[in-house]
Amino acid sequence: MKNPVLYYFDGQGRGEVIRWMLAACGLDFEEVLLTSREQYLKMVADGLFLYQQVPMLEIDDMRLVQCGAILRYLARKGNLYGDDAKEQAMIDMYTDGAQDMFNSSLGIPFQSTENAKDDMWKKVKEKLFGRYFPVFEKALQNCKNSCLVGARQSMADVLLTAALTSFQARQHDILDGYPNLQKWFDEQKKIEWISKFLAPGSKRKPLPDDKYVDTVNTVLNFQLGL
Ligand SMILES: N[C@@H](CCC(=O)N[C@@H](CS)C(=O)NCC(=O)O)C(=O)O
The missing domain is CATH 1.20.1050.10 (Glutathione S-transferase Yfyf (Class Pi); Chain A, domain 2)
Structure with a gap:
């Protein structure tokens, strides 16, 4: 089975809770990091992001957007959504x-x-x-x-x-x-999975630094949707 792929920036932002939920589900995942305006515009032109926004998660032959929808899908998949x-x-x-x-x-x-x-x-x-x-x-x-x-x-x-x-x-x-x-x-x-995810080397991201801010500003052309 193909690993899920998260499209987002190299930083916490809105993507971080999705990384946490993927770890909670025991799912290893890849990341496509947005680094340039051209790359983002090409992905938008190719129709990758339903609302031209990230995070986007490729999983189970779907391209999911909207954090709430992504989180709830993972919660159902990982049996993290209660009993009734x-x-x-x-x-x-x-x-x-x-x-x-x-x-x-x-x-x-x-x-x-x-x-x-x-x-x-x-x-x-x-x-x-x-x-x-x-x-x-x-x-x-x-x-x-x-x-x-x-x-x-x-x-x-x-x-x-x-x-x-x-x-x-x-x-x-x-x-x-x-x-x-x-x-x-x-x-x-x-x-166990939390202590692993908190340990160095996991796919968790650190607090955002200036490089992250510059990248987001460049990719989104200063029109921040934060
Ligand atoms: N409601 C969306 C908001 C997503 C969002 O605002 N993403 C920002 C990056 S953190 C974005 O892609 N902004 C570009 C834009 O809105 O054009 C969600 O929950 O996923």
């Missing part, structure tokens, strides 16, 4: 919340000065502490088997782990004051 419609609704709510909070940080490296980057990170943290972390802290109070929904790992756990990993790379004490989240996160890191 109610569990799926809960998983969707936590997944979308984790994705929203992660996406709120995507613009940070694109700010033009260090001060502006710091200011944006402060604003992101206001949302984390004021809106998202309290929800997850409460949800994890009575969880079973360290799972946000039901008694087995789901896409919601994967997305929350992905988001917290990125936030902790920005600020190591980000979970201070959230004991349930901290305990849960420590437990996630012990899960």
